[in-house]
Amino acid sequence: MREAVPFAFVAESDRFRSNVTPPPRQRPTASQLLGRTLIGLTVVAGLVGSLILGMPSLDSGDAGGHRQRSEASDGR
Numbered sequence: 001m002r003e004a005v006p007f008a009f010v011a012e013s014d015r016f017r018s019n020v021t022p023p024p025r026q027r028p029t030a031s032q033l034l035g036r037t038l039i040g041l042t043v044v045a046g047l048v049g050s051l052i053l054g055m056p057s058l059d060s061g062d063a064g065g066h067r068q069r070s071e072a073s074d075g076r
Contacts, residue, residue, distance in 0.1 A: 028036070
């Protein structure tokens with residue numbers, strides 16, 4: 001025995017079955033595949049480029065042995 005459903009349309013939706021089949025999915029054309037590939041490569045190249053350009057700012061500065069000195073610390 002099924003539990004009572006407060007809304008009639010919810011109960012009727014269990015019995016509804018469509019006899020209409022959806023159309024088959026269209027395969028992407030060669031130009032669409034090429035466009036998607038180029039967009040993907042552009043995104044990846046942008047991420048790699050930002051990582052490469054951002055690496056110097058992520059460096060702690062101790063590895064090079066160079067210390068930045070201001071003119072005030074020269075003792076003049």
